Every structure is written in C-alpha cells, then in structure tokens.
Amino acid sequence: MKLKNILIGLGLLALFQGTQSCIDDRGNYDYMDKDVLLPVTISGFEDTTVVIRSTLNITPVLENMDDESRYIHLWYAAPSMTAGFAPQRDTLSLKKELSFDVTYESGTYNLVYELRDPKLDIYVRKQVLMTVQSDVSTGWYVMKEENGETDIDYIAMDGDKIENLITSFGQQRLKGKPIKMVYQSSRYTPSVQNPDGTTTNLVNKKAFHVFSDQDIKIFNADNMDLFYNYEDYFYEVPEKCQPQNCGIISTDFYAINAGKVYSIYGMSSNSGMLGFAKPGMYEVHPDMVMSYYGVMLFDKTTSTFYNTSSSGSSMNLFSEDANGGISPTNMDVDMIHMLPRYESVPSTAFAVMRNKNRDECYVFDISYSMSDYPFVDIDTIPVHCEMPDAQVMGTSLYASCIYYAKKESDGDVLKVYKNVKIDNRESELKRFPGEEIVYIVNLTSSYNTPEDEKFNHLVVLTNSDSGWKLYRFNVIGQTPEIEPEPVVVYSGTGKAGYVMLRN
Amino acid sequence: MKIVIANILIFLLVVGTISCKENTALEYENDPALFFENSYYTQRDSIAHTFFIQPDDQMRDTVFVEILTMGYPTDTDRPFVLEQVNAGQPGAAIAGKHFVAFDDPEMTAHLVIPKGSVRKSFPLIVLRDPSLELEEVRIELKIGENEYFRPGIETWTNFVVKTTAMAVKPTTWDSYWKYTFGPTWGSVKMKFIIDNTGFSDFDGGYLASDYGDYLGSKVQQKLLEYNANPNNPDRPLKEADGTIVTFE
Numbered sequence: 025m026k027l028k029n030i031l032i033g034l035g036l037l038a039l040f041q042g043t044q045s046c047i048d049d050r051g052n053y054d055y056m057d058k059d060v061l062l063p064v065t066i067s068g069f070e071d072t073t074v075v076i077r078s079t080l081n082i083t084p085v086l087e088n089m090d091d092e093s094r095y096i097h098l099w100y101a102a103p104s105m106t107a108g109f110a111p112q113r114d115t116l117s118l119k120k121e122l123s124f125d126v127t128y129e130s131g132t133y134n135l136v137y138e139l140r141d142p143k144l145d146i147y148v149r150k151q152v153l154m155t156v157q158s159d160v161s162t163g164w165y166v167m168k169e170e171n172g173e174t175d176i177d178y179i180a181m182d183g184d185k186i187e188n189l190i191t192s193f194g195q196q197r198l199k200g201k202p203i204k205m206v207y208q209s210s211r212y213t214p215s216v217q218n219p220d221g222t223t224t225n226l227v228n229k230k231a232f233h234v235f236s237d238q239d240i241k242i243f244n245a246d247n248m249d250l251f252y253n254y255e256d257y258f259y260e261v262p263e264k265c266q267p268q269n270c271g272i273i274s275t276d277f278y279a280i281n282a283g284k285v286y287s288i289y290g291m292s293s294n295s296g297m298l299g300f301a302k303p304g305m306y307e308v309h310p311d312m313v314m315s316y317y318g319v320m321l322f323d324k325t326t327s328t329f330y331n332t333s334s335s336g337s338s339m340n341l342f343s344e345d346a347n348g349g350i351s352p353t354n355m356d357v358d359m360i361h362m363l364p365r366y367e368s369v370p371s372t373a374f375a376v377m378r379n380k381n382r383d384e385c386y387v388f389d390i391s392y393s394m395s396d397y398p399f400v401d402i403d404t405i406p407v408h409c410e411m412p413d414a415q416v417m418g419t420s421l422y423a424s425c426i427y428y429a430k431k432e433s434d435g436d437v438l439k440v441y442k443n444v445k446i447d448n449r450e451s452e453l454k455r456f457p458g459e460e461i462v463y464i465v466n467l468t469s470s471y472n473t474p475e476d477e478k479f480n481h482l483v484v485l486t487n488s489d490s491g492w493k494l495y496r497f498n499v500i501g502q503t504p505e506i507e508p509e510p511v512v513v514y515s516g517t518g519k520a521g522y523v524m525l526r527n
Numbered sequence: 528m529k530i531v532i533a534n535i536l537i538f539l540l541v542v543g544t545i546s547c548k549e550n551t552a553l554e555y556e557n558d559p560a561l562f563f564e565n566s567y568y569t570q571r572d573s574i575a576h577t578f579f580i581q582p583d584d585q586m587r588d589t590v591f592v593e594i595l596t597m598g599y600p601t602d603t604d605r606p607f608v609l610e611q612v613n614a615g616q617p618g619a620a621i622a623g624k625h626f627v628a629f630d631d632p633e634m635t636a637h638l639v640i641p642k643g644s645v646r647k648s649f650p651l652i653v654l655r656d657p658s659l660e661l662e663e664v665r666i667e668l669k670i671g672e673n674e675y676f677r678p679g680i681e682t683w684t685n686f687v688v689k690t691t692a693m694a695v696k697p698t699t700w701d702s703y704w705k706y707t708f709g710p711t712w713g714s715v716k717m718k719f720i721i722d723n724t725g726f727s728d729f730d731g732g733y734l735a736s737d738y739g740d741y742l743g744s745k746v747q748q749k750l751l752e753y754n755a756n757p758n759n760p761d762r763p764l765k766e767a768d769g770t771i772v773t774f775e
Contacts (some may be wrong), residue, residue: 026750248577259741299741303748305755338775392555 047336062141063088064095066150066505072135073155074126078245082122084137084150094121096140099124101154103131107228129230130158148151153171158246160189162527164190166485167202167234168492168518174198176205176237177516179494181527186517190234190241193248193447198470200238202521206272207232214242214251214296222410225295232522235267242279251296256347258286260335268310271319273367276334278319283307285321287334300424303331311362313392320392322362322375327355331395345397352398356380363419364388369393374419374426374443376405376412387426400484404441409450411441418464425504427482429461436461438484440504453506459486459493463522466499470527472511486519492520528742559598561607561670562681563686568732569593573687577695578655579717580727586655590688591648591667594652596640597679605640608671609649612685619652625690627652640676653690663691694718697729704729707743709774713766716774723749747774 037471068085086092094163099117116124135154140147164178175197176189190197212231217225230245242252255261268281284301285308288294306323308330313320318333329352330339333347357377365372370393378387389401405412414428424443431434435457442449463485467476481496494514497506564570576650592690594607609629613619622628629638633652640647649667658664666688670678678684689695697704705712708720721727724742733743751770754763764772 031532259738260745288737289740294737295735297737299737300748303744303751337740337747355754402570 027513028406033281054065056145062148063453064139064144066137066139066149068146069150069152071153071155073157076126076128076156076158079127079152080122080124080126082137083135084120086120086139086304088366091513094142098138100138101128101133101135104134104153109347118489122259122342126156126228127247127374128156130156130161132156133353136221149348160245162249163525164494164514165189165205165207165524165526166492166494166514166516167205167236167522167524168516169201169236170518172200174200174202174234174239174521176234177492177518179514183514185514185516189248189364190243195241195243195248195250197237198234198236198241199238200520202508203233203235203237203267204270204522205234206270206277207522207524207526208272208275208277209245211275211290212251212296213294216251225510233270233272233279235270238265240267243271258298260300262437264300269312271312271314272312274316276316277313277333278312279312280308280312280321283324285332285339287318287319287332289334292335302337302339306330306331306342308363311359312362313362313371313390314367315392315394316369317394318361319400320371320373320390322359324358326353327357327380328353329398331392336401340395342395343397345399349397349399350402351506351515357386360385363415365419365421370396376417378412378428385409389424389443400408404447404450406447407439411439411450415459418466420499420504421466421468421480422499424503427464427466427504429464431460435459437485438464442504452519454484454497454508456484456486459488461486461521464521465523467525473488473527479511481511483509483525485523487519491515491517494523552602552635557598559596559605559676561594561596561640561676562679562683563668563670564593565597565683571698572683572685573689573698574730575695575698576688576690577652578653578659578690578692578728579694579714580721581655584664588653588655590651590653590690592651592686592688594640594645594670595651595679596645596676600643600645603642605642606673607638607640607647607676608673609638611666611668611686612669618663618665620666621687621694624656625654625659625664626688627654637758653687653688655692659690659692661693662697663689663693664770665689668707699729703733707734708746711770711773713770713772715764715766716772717734719750719764719772720746743774750774 065087066084069082076078081445094282097118098114099122100110100113102113116122131156133253134151136151136206138147160178163178166177167174168177168481169347175191178186178189186192206230209228212229213227214229215225217223217451231244231251232245234241235245240254240257241250254265260280264282269280271278277288279286282429286298286301287297288298291359307325308321308323318331320329320331322410329342331342332339339422344351357379360376360378362373362375370391373390375390376390377388379459382452385405387403387405388399391400392398410430411426411428414430416429418427419447426441428439428441430439436456436459437452438454438461439450441454461484465483467483468480480499482499484495492515495512496512499506565572570593574590576588578588581588611622620626627634637650668686670684672678694717696712700712724745726742750764753759764773
C-alpha cells in the first residue's frame with residue numbers, strides 16, 4: 025500500500041473519531057429571543073423612599089400581556105446589603121397590586137416584582153431600591169417627667185415634633201425622673217425571646233439606652249420596640265435600683281447604678297446586657313469621663329480617681345506625677361462635678377472639687393489617657409465665686425470656662441466662670457425670668473454636616489410652670505460668650521431633665 | 528518526510544483513542560468501625576469527672592463519651608463493644624463500685640449505634656463510692672470488635688474517664704477558664720466559684736463572653752467581701768497549702 029493511501033486512511037480515521045465524539049453532545053439547542061417567549065414588560069414604579077409605619081402602594085404597569093389571569097405575581101424584598109449573613113427574602117404579596125405596611129427597620133432594600141408564566145416556568149422581573157427611613161432620626165431628644173414617669177419629646181432637625189415618643193409608640197414610660205439617654209448607632213446585639221420560647225440574638229441594631237432615676241429601658245432606635253426593661257437588662261439584677269449615668273463611646277457602653285460601674289465591651293459577642301459591676305469596695309460619683317480606652321471615675325469612699333475599661337474587670341489607679349504633683353489617690357477633696365469636654369484620646373474635662381478640711385474649691389484641668397497622671401493644672405477658685413455652689417453646670421468644648429445656673433428670686437440666671445487666673449472670673453450671660461435651668465451643654469453639629477447647617481450652640485434646658493423650654497444659643501467663636509438671643513427655642517409639656525442631640 | 532507525518536498521525540490517533548477510555552469513579556468499600564471523637568471543641572482523649580461539684584447526696588452521675596462511626600449508616604440498630612482495659616490494675620475503677628458495669632442490663636441498651644446514626648453519646652454512669660473522697664480512679668476504655676464494628680482510627684480507639692469526689696482541675700482551665708477566673712487553681716478556689724455563682728459546668732462548651740465576664744467579676748467581688756468580713760476566720764481565703772486565693 026502506498027504511503028499516500030495510508031495517510032488518507034489515517035486522515036479518515038481521525039475525521040471519524042472527531043465526528044463520533046460529538047454524537048452524544050446534547051448541548052445544542054434552538055435559541056429563541058426571550059422577548060418572543062415572554063414579551064411582557066414591567067414599569068410604573070422606580071426607586072422609592074418610605075417611612076416606617078407608612079403604607080407603600082404600587083400597581084405595576086404590565087404591557088404585552090396575553091391573558092393576565094394566568095400569570096403568577098410575586099412581590100418580595102431583601103436587604104440590599106448585609107454583613108456576615110446572607111440576605112433573607114421576605115415575601116410581601118402574591119397579588120399584582122402591592123400594599124405594604126412598612127415595618128422594616130431603616131436601611132436600603134431591594135424591592136422586586138416578579139411575573140411568572142406557569143406554563144413555560146419562566147419569569148420577568150423588575151427590581152428597584154426601597155429606602156426605609158425612620159420617623160425618629162436625627163434631632164433633639166428631650167427627656168421629661170410627667171406624673172412621676174419619664175417620657176421623651178422628639179424634635180427633628182427640621183423642627184417637626186413628636187411628643188411623648190415612648191407612649192406614642194405604644195411603650196410604657198419609665199418610672200421616675202429623667203437622668204440621661206444615649207444613642208447607639210450600630211452594633212447593639214440584644215437577645216430577644218421568640219413566641220415559641222427560644223431566643224434570638226439580633227445583630228447590628230440601633231438602640232436608645234434610657235435611664236431615669238428609678239428605671240432603665242432599652243429601645244430599638246428605629247421603631248421604639250422595647251429590647252430590655254430594667255429587670256432583664258442585667259445578668260443579675262442589682263439589689264438597689266438607682267441609675268445615675270450612662271454613656272457610649274465607639275461601641276463601648278458604660279453605666280453607673282448605685283455607685284457601681286458596669287460596661288459592655290462592644291468588640292466581642294454580647295447580649296447587650298450588663299454583667300456584674302466592676303469589683304471593688306467603692307462608690308463612684310455619678311459623673312464620668314469616657315475615652316476610647318476606658319472611663320475615668322471618682323470614688324467617693326476613698327476620694328480616689330480610678331479608670332477602668334469596658335473589656336477589663338479591674339478598677340485601676342492612675343499613675344503618680346513624676347514631678348511630685350498632687351496624688352490622684354486618697355485625696356483630701358470631694359467631687360462636686362466632673363464635666364466632660366472633648367471625649368477621645370486623650371479626653372479632656374474639668375473637675376470642680378471641694379476641700380474636705382477647709383472652705384476652698386478647685387478646678388482640676390484633666391487630660392485623661394489610660395492610667396497616665398491625669399491633672400494638667402489645678403487652680404484654686406477665689407472664695408467669693410459662686411460657681412462651686414451651683415446645682416447645674418456645663419462646660420465649653422473650646423473655651424476654658426464653666427457655665428452654671430445661679431438661682432435668683434425672679435428666675436435662674438445663666439452665668440459663666442472663666443478659668444483664668446484673674447480675680448473677677450464670673451459674669452452673667454442670660455436671664456430666664458420665671459424659669460429654672462436644669463441642664464447646660466455645649467453641642468456642635470456633626471463633622472459631615474453641610475457648611476450652611478453647621479452650628480456650635482450652648483444649649484440651655486429650662487422648666488417653668490408652663491412646661492420645658494430648650495434654648496439654642498450661638499457660641500461666639502471659641503470664646504465663652506454667646507449671642508444674647510437664642511437661634512431657636514423649642515418647648516413642650518412636663519419637667520425636662522436632659523436633652524440628647526442625635527446627629 | 529511523509530513517513531514522519533504518518534508516524535505523527537499514528538501517534539495522535541493512538542493517544543486520542545487511549546484518552547477516550549471510560550473514566551470510572553473510585554468507590555468506597557464499606558468497612559464499619561468505631562472511634563472516640565477527638566476534637567478541640569468537644570472532647571480530647573480523656574474526661575476528668577468529679578462529684579466535688581455535685582450536692583453531697585448525689586450518688587450517681589453521668590459522663591457522656593462521644594463515639595463516632597466509620598462506614599455507611601444503616602437502617603437497623605447496631606450493637607457495639609466497649610471494654611475496660613485496665614481492670615484489676617492499681618488505680619483502676621471497679622465495675623459495680625465506681626461505675627455501672629457495661630454488661631449491666633441498665634447499660635446494654637446504650638451500647639448501640641441507633642439506626643441511621645453515625646454517632647453515639649455513650650452515658651457512662653459513675654458511682655459515688657466513699658473511697659472517692661480520698662482517691663481518683665481511672666476507667667481506661669477501648670473499642671472492642673464484634674460482627675458490626677471493628678476498632679476504627681487506631682490512635683482514637685482508647686479513651687480515659689477519671690472520677691473522684693475530690694476537686695479536679697478542669698481540663699480546659701489553662702486554655703480557657705484562666706481568662707475568666709485567673710491562672711491559679713485549687714480546690715478551695717473551685718468551691719468558692721461554685722458556691723458564689725452556682726456555675727459548675729466547667730467541662731461544657733464555651734460561654735458567651737459577656738456571661739464569662741459576669742462570672743469573673745462576681746467572684747472577684749464576692750472574694751473582696753469575704754476577705755473584708757471579720758466574721759470569716761480564715762480570711763484572706765487560702766488553699767490547704769496556704770496559697771492565697773485570687774481571681775486576677
């Protein structure tokens with residue numbers, strides 16, 4: 025046989041092998057355009073924003089339908105972003121028209137309408153972004169007392185007001201008078217009981233920690249659902265219910281109850297409950313200064329400054345001054361007030377202290393950073409100054425001064441003590457005839473506020489026979505001075521005790 | 528040149544033909560066997576049990592030993608054999624005295640891998656004999672062989688259960704509990720923890736971290752109060768050898 029014939033034979037064999045290898049390939053189909061199979065188009069709704077507790081109504085516009093009754097309709101939603109777990113689809117309706125009572129927490133969700141042809145088992149869908157907003161958001165939260173119970177009046181940034189926030193959302197008021205509330209913007213992880221008796225650990229919730237002098241409640245900051253009452257907020261309920269202070273910095277939460285310090289370390293798994301108080305035979309003053317590393321406190325029993333952290337169990341002493349300055353341990357002073365200024369690392373504060381043995385008061389200028397010696401300066405207050413006797417004090421974020429309320433027969437007077445080494449340190453800022461000042465604080469807008477909305481306000485909360493008033497005064501530059509007339513005044517019923525700015 | 532091309536074509540043809548040979552999957556050959564579970568998060572190679580953390584009138588307790596199977600599950604129950612290999616040796620637990628014997632009618636129902644299952648939490652019942660107040664005894668276990676199972680992974684077919692009525696240092700004390708209660712361990716400290724927190728499940732799983740913090744802070748506070756109370760004659764609290772109890 026000639027070599028040429030051999031080559032032809034081999035070529036045919038190779039061709040046969042290549043051909044037979046395709047015999048069982050069932051991967052070839054006839055292709056049809058999807059618009060031919062299911063030509064329906066969906067329109068009539070786009071990205072939307074809804075408010076919690078409102079109703080979202082949508083009727084989709086369907087075109088190129090043959091027989092509408094034979095199709096299957098499905099509306100569902102799922103969070104557009106999740107962290108650490110897969111988004112769960114929530115079926116909203118099996119009808120063409122959607123009528124959805126918005127019960128979701130604030131956030132963004134993918135809202136999907138799906139129209140399925142059951143005969144061909146194929147579908148067309150339209151997905152839009154649904155932004156859910158809470159009607160309780162940034163703004164001013166005034167804690168007030170009525171009939172021996174505490175509620176909250178909420179004023180949004182645009183001035184809209186929701187009175188009695190707690191009761192208007194169907195919750196029980198707190199017993200007693202307002203102490204303080206804080207807003208936790210994320211990472212609250214309460215454990216909630218399901219109807220079948222099991223518990224679920226919720227993740228990444230926003231929360232209000234609300235303290236009165238006889239009660240504590242933790243609410244969902246989106247919809248005011250109750251997470252915890254005082255009785256279930258502790259692993260072991262303290263014998264004495266005397267909430268005195270609370271605060272949150274980053275994800276670490278601190279609380280003082282009956283002179284004992286509690287914390288929640290936000291960087292490890294937790295149930296959002298308070299454990300056992302930091303061990304020690306101490307009883308701290310209700311005032312505290314937080315930093316990103318911990319909290320600074322003053323023990324009334326030993327007149328000693330302590331610091332502790334949210335993750336640690338010990339109450340730590342501060343270092344002594346290398347230059348022989350006054351010791352922060354076993355001091356001969358009592359604390360009148362400790363007034364936080366800027367809480368970060370380090371944190372700054374003023375502590376107004378009274379000598380135990382003689383009629384002398386001091387302003388301690390404090391820089392708190394872990395256990396480092398905390399006193400920057402200690403200044404003796406001139407004897408004739410009235411600031412140390414004031415019931416209500418507040419300080420400035422920028423100026424070295426202490427605002428205080430002076431009681432006079434026709435109403436309280438807002439005054440300022442300037443922390444400068446001159447004899448005449450006190451001056452009057454504003455009179456409030458017929459009103460009692462109950463809270464003074466210097467608050468500023470958040471860093472991301474538009475330039476034309478930024479503010480630096482001295483906020484003064486007063487009570488009178490007609491209810492409470494909240495005054496917002498412009499602070500002049502970085503001085504202690506304020507403009508004489510308030511930028512805005514809010515008012516409401518009841519006796520206010522505290523105001524929180526959520527921004 | 529043509530011969531070279533012909534050889535190349537022949538080579539490609541042979542390779543192409545060989546490469547088309549049907550590919551068959553490897554099949555598992557069923558050979559049922561048993562071994563003791565050995566995991567960082569469940570059990571290692573032994574369990575230390577003590578009646579110390581139980582009420583004084585509790586005379587029996589159960590130690591669960593995790594046993595895993597190899598091979599396919601079946602739709603019928605399969606008995607298995609568990610043997611004590613140190614019987615009669617010094618320090619060995621005595622069946623009927625320190626634990627319920629495996630041939631006792633109470634135990635035979637538990638020596639079974641249930642149908643459809645690939646694991647068994649075997650309940651070894653330990654008995655509070657008075658001798659345990661002064662000693663610790665060992666039950667050295669081995670997977671036996673019968674018509675249903677052979678011993679499985681060789682290094683995990685032996686297991687030890689120790690029991691006593693004296694305080695026993697939890698096996699995870701140095702790797703876990705020391706972060707809650709401090710690095711030192713002693714029987715007085717152990718009893719103080721149990722008496723003041725009610726917590727005694729030291730061989731259970733890990734705790735939620737904030738609950739662990741709660742326990743740690745509570746015993747620290749209780750110890751401070753104990754040592755500050757003049758009515759406590761042995762303050763500061765000490766172990767039998769004089770070591771002062773601390774939780775830090």
